[in-house]
Amino acid sequence: MNAFLEPQAPSISDSDPLAISNSDPLAPSSSSQLAEGSQPSGKIDLLNFDRQELAEELQARLGFESYRSKQLVAWLYRHRATSFEVMTNISKQARAALAEHFTISRPTAVQVQQSRDGTRKYLFQLDDGNMVESVLIKQTARYTLCVSSQVGCAIGCRFCRTAQMGLVRHLKTAEIIGQVLAVKDDIAGLPLDQDGLKVDFTNIVFMGMGEPLHNVDNVIRTVRLLNDELGLDFSSRKITVSTSGLVPAIRKLGASGAGANLAVSLNATTNEVRTRIMPITKRWPLESLLEALREYPLKRGKRITIEYVMLAGVTDTVDDLRRLPQLLTGIPVKVNLIPYNANAGLGFDAPRRDWVFHWQESLLDAGLNSTIRWSKGDDIDAACGQLATVYEKTKRREKAERQQPQGGIGTPERTIAEAS
Numbered sequence: 499m500n501a502f503l504e505p506q507a508p509s510i511s512d513s514d515p516l517a518i519s520n521s522d523p524l525a526p527s528s529s530s531q532l533a534e535g536s537q538p539s540g541k542i543d544l545l546n547f548d549r550q551e552l553a554e555e556l557q558a559r560l561g562f563e564s565y566r567s568k569q570l571v572a573w574l575y576r577h578r579a580t581s582f583e584v585m586t587n588i589s590k591q592a593r594a595a596l597a598e599h600f601t602i603s604r605p606t607a608v609q610v611q612q613s614r615d616g617t618r619k620y621l622f623q624l625d626d627g628n629m630v631e632s633v634l635i636k637q638t639a640r641y642t643l644c645v646s647s648q649v650g651c652a653i654g655c656r657f658c659r660t661a662q663m664g665l666v667r668h669l670k671t672a673e674i675i676g677q678v679l680a681v682k683d684d685i686a687g688l689p690l691d692q693d694g695l696k697v698d699f700t701n702i703v704f705m706g707m708g709e710p711l712h713n714v715d716n717v718i719r720t721v722r723l724l725n726d727e728l729g730l731d732f733s734s735r736k737i738t739v740s741t742s743g744l745v746p747a748i749r750k751l752g753a754s755g756a757g758a759n760l761a762v763s764l765n766a767t768t769n770e771v772r773t774r775i776m777p778i779t780k781r782w783p784l785e786s787l788l789e790a791l792r793e794y795p796l797k798r799g800k801r802i803t804i805e806y807v808m809l810a811g812v813t814d815t816v817d818d819l820r821r822l823p824q825l826l827t828g829i830p831v832k833v834n835l836i837p838y839n840a841n842a843g844l845g846f847d848a849p850r851r852d853w854v855f856h857w858q859e860s861l862l863d864a865g866l867n868s869t870i871r872w873s874k875g876d877d878i879d880a881a882c883g884q885l886a887t888v889y890e891k892t893k894r895r896e897k898a899e900r901q902q903p904q905g906g907i908g909t910p911e912r913t914i915a916e917a918s
């Protein structure tokens with residue numbers, strides 16, 4: 499069975515989006531690390547714990563003192579160790595005990611695509627065979643890594659290809675932070691890029707496959723790991739968690755104190771249009787979403803990013819442009835305009851370039867900090883969910899061809915399309 503085509507959990511339903519039950523597809527995740535962290539070997543993946551949890555786990559299982567968790571965080575994240583043998587400041591006896599109980603995982607990169615514009619896209623295979631994507635995005639003077647938080651997504655945004663998969667499952671903490679580590683491993687030996695820039699990322703965004711705040715506990719834990727100064731040491735200014743508007747989880751993220759920026763995918767100025775393109779609006783209408791943003795605890799000088807996908811004639815009308823600043827009054831925001839990429843083939847049109855610039859100027863005139871995010875990696879499968887979908891289609895085609903007498907395409911290999 500193809501997990502991408504046969505989702506195991508339903509998407510939010512138009513007919514009953516407010517239903518709350520035990521099988522509620524939009525109930526935020528609540529995870530037991532022990533249950534989640536166990537591998538088929540019975541060993542526990544160390545990447546599922548933040549430093550505090552790691553100290554508690556090591557104390558409970560092995561009687562280790564808390565300084566061991568500091569050593570391990572440095573080895574796991576700063577040195578990206580994948581075996582215990584290399585941890586030379588830990589005694590042989592302690593390493594043997596660790597190896598007996600714990601493991602250190604990495605997702606497997608089954609495909610890497612390199613775009614002419616410098617963007618580099620990864621398709622990772624997880625232990626259960628599911629696939630997720632990460633994208634290393636080249637910007638003017640830096641790289642940003644975009645990571646996935648779920649396999650598929652339950653939210654059902656009409657302009658998004660991932661939505662067509664439905665939700666397959668949440669990613670474990672190890673599978674989210676594992677994307678960061680695996681990309682670091684991959685780019686470690688690369689030469690400077692064509693602009694003389696070191697190929698390494700300074701920023702991380704949770705904007706890949708999935709709704710991060712549907713998997714809020716594991717995303718908060720991942721943010722804590724990214725923040726840890728003994729490990730990867732990303733400051734809160736460099737991490738952004740994006741959401742379609744799961745109001746209770748926005749409040750939970752705010753209350754957690756996790757060091758990350760918040761981005762909200764707003765994309766419309768009326769409940770009617772937003773419900774059409776983002777059915778989650780029926781569950782949490784614009785009023786409750788904006789109230790949660792007004793009450794979101796922000797550090798001094800920080801702003802919430804409002805993502806606004808411009809769908810020609812749907813979300814970018816003259817009335818939308820008039821209403822947007824009114825809706826955002828009193829909320830410290832910056833607006834990121836995202837002209838829709840019509841290549842996605844989901845029945846929407848891209849806005850005209852001059853209209854996008856007009857929007858930006860008008861928002862600036864209205865006192866709103868406003869930027870435009872043009873799509874990257876146009877020569878590769880760059881929209882979220884696109885690479886996994888293409889890969890699955892290719893696998894099915896290969897399987898069909900293998901069943902033909904003259905078939906016989908080999909197993910998928912890690913491929914790098916050279917920039918030309």
Ligand code: SF4
Pocket residue numbers: 651652653654655658659660661706707708709742882
């Ligand atoms: S845009 Fe984001 S939240 Fe909406 S369906 Fe796609 S992955 Fe899910």
